[in-house]
Amino acid sequence: MYFTGTSRINEKQHLEIGGVDTVELAKQFGTPLYVLDEWEIRRRMREFVSTFQELDVSAQVAYASKALCTKTLCYLANEEGLSLDVVSGGELYTALASGFPKERIHFHGNNKTMEEIEMAIDNEIGAFVIDNFYEIELIERIAREKGKVVNALIRVSPGIEAHTHEYIQTGQEDSKFGFNLIDQALQATERVYHSKQIKLLGFHFHIGSQIFDMNGFDKAIERVADFYQLLKEQFQMEFSILNTGGGFGIHYTDEDQPLTIRSYVQTLVEMVQKHFTMRNLAFPEIWIEPGRSIIGEAGTTLYTIGSNKTIPHIRKYVAVDGGMMDNPRPALYQAKYDAVIANKMNNNHKEKVSIAGKACESGDMLIWDIELSQPEPGDILAVFSTGAYNYSMASNYNRVPRPAMVLVGDGKADLIVRRETYDDIIQYDIVPERFEAKKAIQSK
Numbered sequence: 393m394y395f396t397g398t399s400r401i402n403e404k405q406h407l408e409i410g411g412v413d414t415v416e417l418a419k420q421f422g423t424p425l426y427v428l429d430e431w432e433i434r435r436r437m438r439e440f441v442s443t444f445q446e447l448d449v450s451a452q453v454a455y456a457s458k459a460l461c462t463k464t465l466c467y468l469a470n471e472e473g474l475s476l477d478v479v480s481g482g483e484l485y486t487a488l489a490s491g492f493p494k495e496r497i498h499f500h501g502n503n504k505t506m507e508e509i510e511m512a513i514d515n516e517i518g519a520f521v522i523d524n525f526y527e528i529e530l531i532e533r534i535a536r537e538k539g540k541v542v543n544a545l546i547r548v549s550p551g552i553e554a555h556t557h558e559y560i561q562t563g564q565e566d567s568k569f570g571f572n573l574i575d576q577a578l579q580a581t582e583r584v585y586h587s588k589q590i591k592l593l594g595f596h597f598h599i600g601s602q603i604f605d606m607n608g609f610d611k612a613i614e615r616v617a618d619f620y621q622l623l624k625e626q627f628q629m630e631f632s633i634l635n636t637g638g639g640f641g642i643h644y645t646d647e648d649q650p651l652t653i654r655s656y657v658q659t660l661v662e663m664v665q666k667h668f669t670m671r672n673l674a675f676p677e678i679w680i681e682p683g684r685s686i687i688g689e690a691g692t693t694l695y696t697i698g699s700n701k702t703i704p705h706i707r708k709y710v711a712v713d714g715g716m717m718d719n720p721r722p723a724l725y726q727a728k729y730d731a732v733i734a735n736k737m738n739n740n741h742k743e744k745v746s747i748a749g750k751a752c753e754s755g756d757m758l759i760w761d762i763e764l765s766q767p768e769p770g771d772i773l774a775v776f777s778t779g780a781y782n783y784s785m786a787s788n789y790n791r792v793p794r795p796a797m798v799l800v801g802d803g804k805a806d807l808i809v810r811r812e813t814y815d816d817i818i819q820y821d822i823v824p825e826r827f828e829a830k831k832a833i834q835s836k
């Protein structure tokens with residue numbers, strides 16, 4: 393059994409997280425329920441920051457809030473001294489609403505709208521990460537109209553196929569993200585470098601997500617270092633920042649063998665050192681953007697088991713009260729998860745079952761073929777490593793309300809996202825006046 397963070401088995405033989413019995417959590421807050429382990433989130437944030445400090449490398453660790461963005465997460469990132477990577481007006485709004493220091497917010501995205509750019513400029517955020525030529529024009533024009541100068545990095549696409557699921561590769565040559573290093577990046581650099589409205593600090597790349605093999609980073613850093621060298625030697629342009637994005641892989645099942653955060657950072661720093669020194673380039677300030685590796689393993693989802701059916705000689709399906717609406721990753725990426733029956737941690741009589749979600753969709757299978765302690769209706773299923781890209785990608789498919797989220801630690805549980813209600817579900821519906829039935833209801 394692989395436990396991260398503060399997860400353990402308590403005296404009642406229940407799964408406990410943050411000193412709180414998960415079976416009690418399910419009773420108190422209902423299911424499905426996202427449970428976040430505060431200690432583990434802080435430990436991970438600190439390990440990123442402290443490893444750079446120990447190596448004496450100036451750095452900014454920006455939490456990639458796309459992995460999970462709530463006001464409490466922004467508070468945690470701020471308390472631990474992190475910066476924040478936002479990718480939309482909604483994430484930016486959440487950060488601002490939490491009082492996150494504006495100068496430590498970095499704004500990403502391959503199609504930032506005019507409104508989003510205005511919002512970011514009005515709020516004087518730390519930096520834009522510019523993705524394309526159209527965006528250069530937009531930022532420049534809006535900044536000029538507002539009489540502001542903004543900081544920016546340029547996102548380049550280094551032509552690397554990271555060793556991960558093709559849907560979460562982002563740095564390959566044929567990608568919607570960033571300027572192609574070979575035939576676009578130089579033109580973009582000259583354009584931004586000479587802009588009166590944009591101060592160019594350096595370059596950014598992000599090759600993908602859930603990566604274990606650091607060779608992709610090595611190749612990308614090598615190519616980008618070549619580019620810094622070209623800019624320096626042929627164009628007399630020097631930049632002090634390099635942003636290598638996020639992407640560090642985590643443990644979902646025992647097939648995954650992630651490095652420690654310390655090793656990811658050390659390896660990255662060594663790679664930058666090697667490629668920059670070799671080219672007589674000054675060692676840059678390193679910015680990174682981990683999302684999954686901070687929040688993924690710190691999250692667990694609790695479900696209540698409901699119906700089941702056995703197809704003789706084929707399979708036993710066991711259904712839970714959530715599914716692709718709260719965790720679309722298995723349906724999207726064939727993502728694999730590990731789970732336990734939280735109220736039967738001592739039961740060694742295992743049974744092979746497949747966990748089905750409740751959506752009207754055959755692809756809504758959370759876990760295929762897992763050994764569990766004889767799951768029965770009413771049992772609590774705890775699915776591990778659901779902190780990243782679960783709530784942030786959740787939907788109301790089938791008009792199912794989104795689950796609540798609690799932060800646990802030191803034996804306490806705080807509600808940080810309340811469960812949606814059926815009234816929340818219909819709150820945006822508008823019935824045109826001309827519908828007769830509506831008139832009848834209103835006149836009663």
Ligand SMILES: Cc1ncc(COP(=O)(O)O)c(C=O)c1O
Pocket residue numbers: 456459477500562598600601602637638639640681682683684685780
């Ligand atoms: C630009 C950028 N930065 C950071 C991240 C965070 O990646 P991860 O959650 O894998 O660390 C992503 C998502 O892949 C991204 O697109």
Ligand SMILES: N[C@@H](CCCC[NH3+])C(=O)O
Pocket residue numbers: 458560562601602721725780781785
């Ligand atoms: N949503 C993806 C990661 C995308 C990362 C964003 N660039 C996942 O769950 O694995």
